[in-house]
Amino acid sequence: MSEDKLLEINNLTVSIKEGKEMLPVVRGINITVPRNKIIGIVGESGCGKSITAKSINHILPPAAKITAGSMIWHEASGQQTDLVTLKEKEIRKRCGKDLAMIFQEPMSSLNPMMTIGSQIKELLKIHKLENNPQKAKARVIEMLDAVGIPEPALRYKAYPHELSGGMRQRVMIAMAMIGQPKLLIADEPTTALDVTTQAQILKLIRKMCESYSMSALMITHNMGVVSSTCDYVYVMYLGTIMEEALTQELFNNPLHPYTRGLLSSIPKLGDNPEFLKTIPGNIPVDSKKFKGCKFCMRCSDDIKKCFFEEAPLYKVSENHYVRCHLAGSDNKIVNSEDTSNKAGSETVKGGKNK
Amino acid sequence: MSAFIRRCVGVLLVLLGVMLLIFIVLRIIPGNPAAVLLSEHANKETIERLTASMNLDKALPEQFLLYLSGALRGDLGQSYYLKRPVLDLVLEAFPFTVKLTIFSAAFAWIFGIAVGVISAVYQNRLPDYLFRGISLLGVSVPVFMVALFLQYLFYFKFSLLPLLYDGSAVSMILPAIALGWNSAGSVARLTRSSLIEQNNELYLDTAKAKGLTAKAALLKHGLKNAMLPVITMLALQLSSMLSGAVITESVFGIAGIGKLALSAVETRDMPLLQGTVLFSAFIISLGNIISDLINTCIDPRLRV
Numbered sequence: 001m002s003e004d005k006l007l008e009i010n011n012l013t014v015s016i017k018e019g020k021e022m023l024p025v026v027r028g029i030n031i032t033v034p035r036n037k038i039i040g041i042v043g044e045s046g047c048g049k050s051i052t053a054k055s056i057n058h059i060l061p062p063a064a065k066i067t068a069g070s071m072i073w074h075e076a077s078g079q080q081t082d083l084v085t086l087k088e089k090e091i092r093k094r095c096g097k098d099l100a101m102i103f104q105e106p107m108s109s110l111n112p113m114m115t116i117g118s119q120i121k122e123l124l125k126i127h128k129l130e131n132n133p134q135k136a137k138a139r140v141i142e143m144l145d146a147v148g149i150p151e152p153a154l155r156y157k158a159y160p161h162e163l164s165g166g167m168r169q170r171v172m173i174a175m176a177m178i179g180q181p182k183l184l185i186a187d188e189p190t191t192a193l194d195v196t197t198q199a200q201i202l203k204l205i206r207k208m209c210e211s212y213s214m215s216a217l218m219i220t221h222n223m224g225v226v227s228s229t230c231d232y233v234y235v236m237y238l239g240t241i242m243e244e245a246l247t248q249e250l251f252n253n254p255l256h257p258y259t260r261g262l263l264s265s266i267p268k269l270g271d272n273p274e275f276l277k278t279i280p281g282n283i284p285v286d287s288k289k290f291k292g293c294k295f296c297m298r299c300s301d302d303i304k305k306c307f308f309e310e311a312p313l314y315k316v317s318e319n320h321y322v323r324c325h326l327a328g329s330d331n332k333i334v335n336s337e338d339t340s341n342k343a344g345s346e347t348v349k350g351g352k353n354k
Numbered sequence: 355m356s357a358f359i360r361r362c363v364g365v366l367l368v369l370l371g372v373m374l375l376i377f378i379v380l381r382i383i384p385g386n387p388a389a390v391l392l393s394e395h396a397n398k399e400t401i402e403r404l405t406a407s408m409n410l411d412k413a414l415p416e417q418f419l420l421y422l423s424g425a426l427r428g429d430l431g432q433s434y435y436l437k438r439p440v441l442d443l444v445l446e447a448f449p450f451t452v453k454l455t456i457f458s459a460a461f462a463w464i465f466g467i468a469v470g471v472i473s474a475v476y477q478n479r480l481p482d483y484l485f486r487g488i489s490l491l492g493v494s495v496p497v498f499m500v501a502l503f504l505q506y507l508f509y510f511k512f513s514l515l516p517l518l519y520d521g522s523a524v525s526m527i528l529p530a531i532a533l534g535w536n537s538a539g540s541v542a543r544l545t546r547s548s549l550i551e552q553n554n555e556l557y558l559d560t561a562k563a564k565g566l567t568a569k570a571a572l573l574k575h576g577l578k579n580a581m582l583p584v585i586t587m588l589a590l591q592l593s594s595m596l597s598g599a600v601i602t603e604s605v606f607g608i609a610g611i612g613k614l615a616l617s618a619v620e621t622r623d624m625p626l627l628q629g630t631v632l633f634s635a636f637i638i639s640l641g642n643i644i645s646d647l648i649n650t651c652i653d654p655r656l657r658v
Contacts, residue, residue: 054559057562057563058562059559059562059563088567088568089567092562092565092566092567093565094565095562095563095564095565096563096564096565097565099563100563101559101560101563103556103559103560105556108555108556108557109556109557109559109560110557110560111557111560111561111575111578111579112557112579112653112654112655113575113578113579113652113653113654114575114578115654122564122574123564123565126564126565126566127565159654159655161654161655172560175560175564179565
């Protein structure tokens with residue numbers, strides 16, 4: 001990856017309070033978002049990808065806490081800030097201006113009692129980007145036009161329930177873009193939309209990233225979304241990064257059995273329609289005591305070692321890393337990753353002792 | 355608009371039902387009102403004459419139809435005891451009840467909503483526990499207890515406020531608190547729970563991602579959404595207050611609808627009792643319609 005980093009997530013561990021215990025749902029992951037790139041995090045429901053996204057701008061549910069790790073934000077000036085340590089007021093100053101987010105459910109992500117125009121305009125007011133109400137309104141209408149909403153001046157006064165799902169997601173994108181953020185976090189932005197709308201929204205996000213020179217972190221469970229939008233992909237399973245690679249590389253040469261399972265689950269024209277390929281089993285109930293590979297219960301290629309020892313992240317090439325004994329054993333272990341992972345597990349233990 | 359007309363027709367049907375019900379109930383009660391009205395020593399002929407003049411000797415359906423046709427013409431009959439048209443008596447008492455209602459509703463809403471919002475913002479922290487305790491007292495202590503306690507505290511102990519209502523605004527403070535106390539409690543509890551529920555709504559995440567702090571997001575975006583059920587409750591409370599507060603008006607000596615109804619019961623003044631009940635039913639139905647209209651104004655999803 002290039003040196004021009006925007007956001008560097010190091011050893012992020014997020015735990016959810018379950019009774020008296022803190023159950024880690026994201027376990028020491030490392031993700032780097034470079035400038036002007038779209039990064040994907042892909043995985044099944046419950047793998048911790050949404051939690052990862054929400055921990056960046058501190059909108060985790062009350063039961064979830066970041067227990068270890070850092071998220072280094074790199075300013076263009078070279079200044080670095082750790083987002084994890086920011087107080088509520090400081091992170092809110094960045095939200096909407098540096099970091100923007102769009103959500104899975106455009107139906108319920110907008111306030112039903114306010115017109116979409118005033119909801120977008122509110123962002124300009126919060127960050128004092130435009131104090132003149134007339135000019136602010138003009139800017140909002142301009143942005144609504146830019147995200148492809150027909151008759152934007154008319155739609156400015158529309159309430160969310162008067163728009164379709166795709167239109168509402170466009171409104172969300174307009175709201176995200178009006179602060180001209182450097183990073184767009186898109187948490188399953190197309191999951192609730194129908195297929196034709198999905199393609200339009202993805203195209204729009206790509207276009208916005210290019211024209212505003214913005215990076216995006218795309219959270220999805222859909223390999224199709226990854227292939228059509230992302231530059232670099234992280235495959236996540238049970239709170240751990242299983243494989244990461246340039247998108248092209250990942251699709252051409254998937255090494256982890258989980259990645260291969262995800263890719264072969266995409267139905268293709270000409271397949272026997274009676275049988276859809278799936279990964280057998282469900283995401284297992286997590287146990288702290290289990291030290292082996294998190295995927296071994298569902299893996300078709302597992303060896304004995306998988307049950308006792310979790311694989312380190314092996315470096316396959318400059319742009320491809322994999323956490324699998326079988327796929328990576330010929331390759332170098334990434335040292336930094338290995339140590340940080342240990343540190344992560346220690347902090348989790350430390351958290352438990354509290 | 356057609357929905358509104360349907361509601362109005364519904365109100366008329368409700369009022370008809372109320373009239374029928376109160377008419378039957380009053381006729382079931384044993385004893386001849388004419389006999390009660392006259393002294394014990396009145397002779398039979400006098401009683402019969404009075405019975406006839408009050409239409410009480412006619413068959414029940416005929417009596418009801420007579421009453422109904424009178425009501426449609428705005429004539430609710432003549433009070434047996436006070437010897438004046440019922441409608442005049444009700445309309446004379448109503449301004450006092452309105453005054454009491456305005457004062458106590460203002461108290462209940464301002465106090466109730468403020469307490470509810472503070473509780474919700476400081477959920478499960480000290481102010482919340484404190485205010486939850488207060489609002490629990492609000493919903494659980496009966497009106498007459500509150501009224502007597504207020505009189506004891508503010509008149510006998512500290513002699514700050516007058517004991518009874520004397521027409522001045524100051525003397526309205528205690529009755530207003532007494533009548534508003536229960537409403538304030540339930541408003542506070544509903545506001546709190548409704549606002550806390552908004553925390554699960556996704557649009558609050560959007561507001562936070564936009565740059566609002568959790569508190570600001572809840573107050574700017576959550577409160578308006580949380581107010582919908584509260585407004586319905588407020589309107590219902592308002593109409594029940596307007597239909598007369600029997601206990602509060604009696605304790606503080608306010609000549610409102612509630613006191614009028616009570617004296618009608620005491621003197622077995624059937625036309626007056628019918629009149630006050632009908633009036634209350636009318637006010638409560640009206641309150642329901644008004645709460646619907648307000649919600650339609652606030653919630654854009656309800657507009658057609």
